[in-house]
Amino acid sequence: MFNQKTTVLFIALVSVITTHAQQKSNDEYITFNDRNNVVHGIYLGIPLAIGEIDGKDTFFAGLKLAYVANRKLEIGLATYGFYSQQNLSGELSIDNEDLIGGYVGLHLEPILFGKRTISLSFPQFIGGGAIGYVDGDTFENDDNDFDNEDFDTSDYIFVYEPGVSLLFNINRYVQLEATGKYRFSSKIELEQQALDRINGFSAGLGIKVGIFNMGKNRYKKQID
Numbered sequence: 150m151f152n153q154k155t156t157v158l159f160i161a162l163v164s165v166i167t168t169h170a171q172q173k174s175n176d177e178y179i180t181f182n183d184r185n186n187v188v189h190g191i192y193l194g195i196p197l198a199i200g201e202i203d204g205k206d207t208f209f210a211g212l213k214l215a216y217v218a219n220r221k222l223e224i225g226l227a228t229y230g231f232y233s234q235q236n237l238s239g240e241l242s243i244d245n246e247d248l249i250g251g252y253v254g255l256h257l258e259p260i261l262f263g264k265r266t267i268s269l270s271f272p273q274f275i276g277g278g279a280i281g282y283v284d285g286d287t288f289e290n291d292d293n294d295f296d297n298e299d300f301d302t303s304d305y306i307f308v309y310e311p312g313v314s315l316l317f318n319i320n321r322y323v324q325l326e327a328t329g330k331y332r333f334s335s336k337i338e339l340e341q342q343a344l345d346r347i348n349g350f351s352a353g354l355g356i357k358v359g360i361f362n363m364g365k366n367r368y369k370k371q372i373d
Contacts, residue, residue, distance in 0.1 A: 190217030190361040196229075196328065198353025202248060203344040207233035209351055213256055217361060220263030227256040227274055233347075235282075250347070252278025252308045266318055272328065274310040279303055280337060280347065306347065307335035324357040 194213035201207055208231065215225025230251040254276015262268040281303030312330030319325060334347045 187219045188361075189363040190220070190359060191215070191363075192217065192324070192357040192359025192361065194326075194355055194357040196326070196353055196355035198328070198330070198351040200330075200332075200351025200353075201349045202231075202233040202347045203235070203349070205233055205235050207231055207248075207349070207351070209353065211355075213355075213357075215256055215258070217260075220268075220361065221260050223256065223258035223260065223270075223272075225256045226253070227276070228253040229274075235344075246282045246284065248280060248344075248347075249283045250278060250280030250306070252276050252306065254308070258314070260316070263316075268316045268318065270314045270316055270326075272310075272312045272314055272330070274308065274330075277305065277307045279305050280339075282339065304337045304339055306337055308347075309333045318361070321362050322358065322360060324361060326355045326357065328353055328355065 192213075192215060194211075194215070196209075196211045196213065198209040198211075199206070200209065209229055210231075211227060211229040213225060213227040215223040215227075217223050228251065231249070233248040235246060235248050254274055256272065256274055258270050258272040260268055260270040310330050310332045312328050314326045314328040317325040317327075329350070329352045331350050332348055336345050337347070338345070
């Protein structure tokens, strides 16, 4: 009888000690989940688009370098170049002078639903550059030997370009985008007075390559 009581008391004591130790161990550690903290990202992007300037077909290509804050906001730099088939008459060509130019500036992009496979964003670009006329025959004949005689008058421009994008999160390293934008520009003064601004719509696709969720780890930290 005594041995049975002793055994029961011993088992009960061991159970109490074990339970207390487990509680203490749990109390001394906190599990951190970086999915609930700020997730950082950085990427290099290549956007391509088609649109119009003064009703004429225009082709755009760009390069973006941006930091992504918690999949909610992109901040970076972007540069774009364009070629517009204006087919104007001028000193360079009887009927095939085209418009060429580029601009560089600040890229901002608020993002909604950034943690989902498909998210929505609102890219904003503001910057400046230059444009001018070029002999379209030079491009169409694949003549890469350009000199000053192939270019006509030029001017500086200021550009603001808001838009809307669908972002497709392929994995943590690759993201695709489909974007529509409208471009506003300052007034330009060129010898040919066919247009005074380069306002217009454009739509295109792009790819972003980088790391979009740096710091996304789970770990435990001991409490002192």
